[in-house]
Amino acid sequence: MKPQQAISPTREKDFSRWYQRVIQVADLAENSEVRGCMIIKPWGYALWENIQAALDCMLKATGHHNVYFPLFIPLSHLQREAKHVREFAKECAVVTHSRLETCDGGKLVPASPLKEPLIVRPTSETIIGSTFAKWIHSYRDLPILLNQWANVVRWEMRPRLFLRTTEFLWQEGHTVHATEAEATEETKRMLHLYESFARDYLALPVISGEKTISERFPGAVRTFCIEAMVQDRRAVQAGTSHFFGQNFSRASGIRFQSRSGRLEYAWTTSWGVSTRLVGTLIMMHSDDDGLVLPPRIAPIQVVVMPLLSKEETRTLVLTRAESVATRLRGACFCNQPIRVELDTRNLGYGTKKWEWIKKGVPIRLELGARDLETGSVALSRRDLSPEERRFLPTDQALAEVPRLLANIQANLLALATNFCSAHTCHVSSEREFYQFFTPRNAGRPEIHGGFVLAHWNDSSNIEEKLKADLKVTIRCIPFNVSKESGKCIFTGKPSPQRALFARSY
């Protein structure tokens, strides 16, 4: 008898509610009483910690140093870059008082108004920029390669756990260079670093490219991004890297004496990924049984479940299970000890098993009284049929685990890559384009074609029309597609290469 599926509704029925249910059954996060701010629970935070640890290593290995800048930005700082402030002014938390006092009715009210309001950072270009201006004097001070892990706040009208929250956690890199070429190189280097990270750790086959003018970060000269497809075929912008030219240097006065002795404005960049990555990987890999995790970032990679129902063999089974767990912890996957949980809780078999399935633990090893005699364990893979068990001699199972973890990691990437390819189309006419983004099935209005690669000639009018008609935007001008020229499918004008179109989160 197959137990009830963990998730209702299924992905097919209602993707949006399915997503919320996955987060709930895997116990990843929940909404807080502060609208738009989420509570990240232990399992969700452990995922973020693993993302942090791996990415932090890669950032340090490329010469970046971690720092911490203030949470608050004086209003006047934010104003220094015109486009920047115009965008962020719409959605920022403003601190206006530094104290509370009890008023006549006994009610607490804000007191001690600040001379200048402070903005809770939505991003830190302006506060870091004004510090760079003080630190940098000569070309010898450059490059400066910094990174910060922090919380940021952007007031959010339609919040969605992990994908779009008022407060979110992220890393923001900020660098300063003596030349345009170096800054451009850094911008692209970090984009490619994000691309490898998404692929190698999160099993997400992202598409990297450059944003169009209308989608640029406010204040940037060029914005690059990685875009992931998730299972409802929409795009998620999973990371961005910005080349600022000299915009923020002019705004903040970041000047240096060049080799030739002239006073020049420096070239700056910034780049970031956030807790959004957690939402993206949930949406890409999970299924109707709950969360599915790539082993490299799974908080627990193998759960060992002794089946302790029979009293007379309880001690023996437990001892064997402990030995299995200990041996596994001594083994390595990707140069790190395997993360093993020994689940000896006094709960029913089905409850325990389904809990680990829903939480997406890659491998489950079960071990009962019968297995004592045969010297075997039952192994299940979360990425295949999670209930199916393969009985293996214990030694063989233990020897296989590292290879299996690698296999699961590769399998998730392959599945995602195939999914993404299967739902990405070259489109060569406007009619075809509109058809592609029209739902085929009245019962599932949210499911459409997926990603489109089509010629487009740089017209922002077309972008506005597509947004209004179909809620479709250009995600990027991708790097890794053939650069064959053609004609814009909307205007007929010449186009040097295809753009990537999609609906997005």
Added chain:
Amino acid sequence: MKPQQAISPTREKDFSRWYQRVIQVADLAENSEVRGCMIIKPWGYALWENIQAALDCMLKATGHHNVYFPLFIPLSHLQREAKHVREFAKECAVVTHSRLETCDGGKLVPASPLKEPLIVRPTSETIIGSTFAKWIHSYRDLPILLNQWANVVRWEMRPRLFLRTTEFLWQEGHTVHATEAEATEETKRMLHLYESFARDYLALPVISGEKTISERFPGAVRTFCIEAMVQDRRAVQAGTSHFFGQNFSRASGIRFQSRSGRLEYAWTTSWGVSTRLVGTLIMMHSDDDGLVLPPRIAPIQVVVMPLLSKEETRTLVLTRAESVATRLRGACFCNQPIRVELDTRNLGYGTKKWEWIKKGVPIRLELGARDLETGSVALSRRDLSPEERRFLPTDQALAEVPRLLANIQANLLALATNFCSAHTCHVSSEREFYQFFTPRNAGRPEIHGGFVLAHWNDSSNIEEKLKADLKVTIRCIPFNVSKESGKCIFTGKPSPQRALFARSY
């Protein structure tokens, strides 16, 4: 010729300015343009990261899970515990608006007032408490053992880098238990964990004990703390652990069905340490040449400096230095690869050497052309005379490094312990007490006796008088002193044991 001392003024001349100078010359942090908020620079942040990593391991090993709760607390939540809000209302940043708009004069002003103001968390008992109330139903849900690494804000009138800043970084543990005994045990377990951490990693011999009523955390039933002595003989409260009884459970409605089926209020605790630890260790270990770091938390444990002045031996010296660095990186100290920096920058010998001395790197290995022939390196220890060099055969030096690091760690703890003992006195009369806290030297008004252990009979009037007369407070009723009873030196009334008195930061 001895080069100029790195720090002016010296500790003796002006401790407070010396402290600022150490932070400056070691490039740890600086004040930002937002009053009271600091910028933590790479070397300072790396220290904090090492503190985090080590402590995080200890917290996880004792069964705690990391989570993340919102930055903002609705005003009404903060108000639920009367003492709590009374204290924190004096110093909190209040968010009142969620947008900026341009007014007629072109000036940006706060817009979209919030229905209810939000407080930037000064600590998270109230927001976490209201979530616990939702999560907890039965004794089976307990204990809950959570921890959060976060930034908090307490408006600070007299800020001092690391020791007292408006925004600071910390960890805050929050736990819920079914019984008073379990909650008390947790409170003490975490205090002792902090005590070991301070001793074993930071080489700080702290004194642990219980706060008097007047020094309790607002809302706590009992507050425990660790107190460190620093080199001007003042105390720094380096960590606290609070037993809340059922106060916050009543305030937030955290109730559960007990084993006997009754609905009961749960028992809660919280505990935390912050970036204050960085300030404490600077004040305890550093000297007039700059920062001195305990090896276990030093971002770099050994710096290898090839002396590359002679062009003809440059390549050979460099190759040898690289090989020394590589071999060291393959060695371990405290079960982790040794953190090694190979400094090949094109700077003068003195500049480079003094930079590492000022930054407190425990061991410096220098290697020049002459050493090629003799096969030796010059080794210097930061904790002894940092300029003195011992010439050793390379193999011997490399073999010695792990032992030397352990030795330096132990030496710093021994020095601190001796210093603390030498400046802690048993005092048995009020006259003696006042003398002890009176400066002996007109030229150094800040230097007084240090810590006093004296009998005191629980009178808060005396505490107020000592604060007013001498700026002295009771730091704690220490655990680890002999519990001999006596008579209060101020009132003559019976006293069960001695209290610890000091001036503090």
